[in-house]
Amino acid sequence: MTATLTNTTLFRFATAGSVDDGKSTLVGRLLHDAKAILADQLEQVAATSRDRGFAHGAFDFALLTDGLRAEREQGITIDVAYRYFATGRRSFILADCPGHVQYTRNMVTGSATADAVIVLVDARKGIVEQTRRHLAVVSLLRVEHLIVAVNKIDLIGFDEERFVEIELEAHRVAAELGLSGAHVLPVSALEGDNIVDRSERTPWYDGPTLLELLETLPGLAETASADADFRLPVQLVLRPQGGLSPEIRAHQGERYRDFRGFAGRISSGTVTVGDRVEVAPSGLSTTVTGIQIAGEDAASATAPQSVTVTLADDVDAARGALIAAAGTAPTGRREAVVELFQLDPRAVTAGTRVLIKHGTSTVQAQVVEVLSRRDLETLALDDIAEALAVNEIGRVRLRFAAALPLEPYARNRDGGSLLLIHPADGATLAAATVIDEP
């Protein structure tokens, strides 16, 4: 591990690829070459690799991410695995998403919070159906950066012409799916070409290596527009009267005698003491009189910090309320059209009753109608659908038992993302993003 004693920024990315594209090898190589695999882990992998008949000194890198017994026994990845590493510039959270089994479920889970997604392509096969599906999810979830790693470039003799063909095809498909600015690069995960160090065997490629890309692409936290409208979903109201922390009680008990703070994590924008805000759904306006970031006084705070704010007036703002910059609070909505990612084997159809989790609210809801199913190769919405089965994506209209302050996902991630939950057993049935405006 490279020493990271200075402050670093956090970058989240996901990897996706079809079976045999070499994704586990890529992840293993990245971690290994970034010196993020420690000696005892490597020793364990080497020992198990030997037991499995790998040549002396060769590693089955998949063993690093396939953490469950069933995965190692079957040689498949069942579930998203999280890995962590750091370089001098950044700390990384890697969500390693299996590409074949339950791919929508895993891709959606891994990509929902990702700053970038790496989609692997086998240089010998080029863009395949599975690649298009991965790109479709990246597009629908509006992941900021797409990296297409054309792997096994060694197996096509570092052929520039073939790479350029795949690169053009990748850009064309990405554009078809509404993605722009894909980063396409030639790599060999097995041999390490262009993963951390620039390969001498691809002299025709003058772009960045994979790690260089990951270290320099701007993350969500850095690009989050400071002038986005301020939003604070209220998690709870802190009224510690009688329950002050012993340390506070000893020194500042009087100051907090009538304290009533609204606790939550800022989902967008910035707030400064003195700002005018309004509270949804009550619609009342007031002024911010105090801000604490993680328990300490501050003049202003910004997304995604966890804060407690105090307000000038005695407004009604319980859990589920949204505090927003004055004049910007979204209208409460009882109905919305959403892009739905079906994750549970029990299909969703017109009439299905669910619970909806949005921000800090959970409300009863019903699927009014299934509007269409997507063709996951073209993203076209031309299918007429009665129901959405597991791993399918489509559009449905939802009706809620109470008004929710929804915003289109394209404008505000937190304001536009929902979970559909089974009302009886509590399973997460589907994820959804809000498409339409009121």
Add this chain to the structure above:
Amino acid sequence: MSTDTITAPPTALDTLDILEAEAIHIIREVVAEFERPVLLFSGGKDSVVVLHLAAKAFAPGRVPFPVLHVDTGHNFPEVIRFRDETAQRLGVRLEVASVQSYIDDGRLAERPDGTRNPLQTQPLLDAIAAGRHDAVFGGARRDEDKARAKERIISLRDEFGQWDPRNQRPELWSLYNGRHLPGQHVRAFPISNWTELDVWRYIERERIALPPLYYAHEREVFRRDGMWWATSEFSQPRKGEQLERRLVRYRTVGDMSCTGAVESDAADTASVVAEVARSTLTERGATRADDRISEAAMEDRKKDGYF
């Protein structure tokens, strides 16, 4: 924690700021949505950090849930002292489940290898049931172990406390689904996304007090399985194992019978941060005999209800 000084407006948030904000968000979600949360608190650095985050999440109020320690009876006495002092300082109620009392009355039997870590599961599940706890906070991190790398932040346990790794709820955005049926509970891991180095950098930044054995000190130790073991009534050198006085520290603090020390001269937090950043071994690989049993040791314990 709370002061009257006004800090400058934040510029770019660094990794620790983001991880802290995420952890506080998780802790508040659990307190808002569950009736009787409890925090597993051993006095080890990870649970100390979670308790510190909880104190910040509810300031100026106190931490609104009790802490629970499953005491193996083989814990380091200085850690037990630290545990008691910390709970008292923060005004939180401490519940203790004792493995020793289970052994004394025959509900559990001592293992031939003398390790009591796996024996914690039953007292833990009983304490959860007795306290009617529907959410149990833990300081587990995904970077500790490859089974933990697959763990959710809010993770459902069935009525037997079991974890079903093949049937976990997908977890998206910052929306945590904690719905559960009577008898089920969830485990909540607010520092899932932290690494050992993040934890130490945070301890340094926040000046968080820890039990002294996390820092270099002289101790009577002997070498076994590539680790340094403290002498105690639970671990004695066998024939051929040499007792010596060495400068050591602990990277993890668990049962005295299965936690080894590492040679170190890191006597303060800054030195530990530097040492961890340079380390070539994982903390569990370096110091935990119980995780060396098999490649799936942690997965098997977790499935049975361990934390």
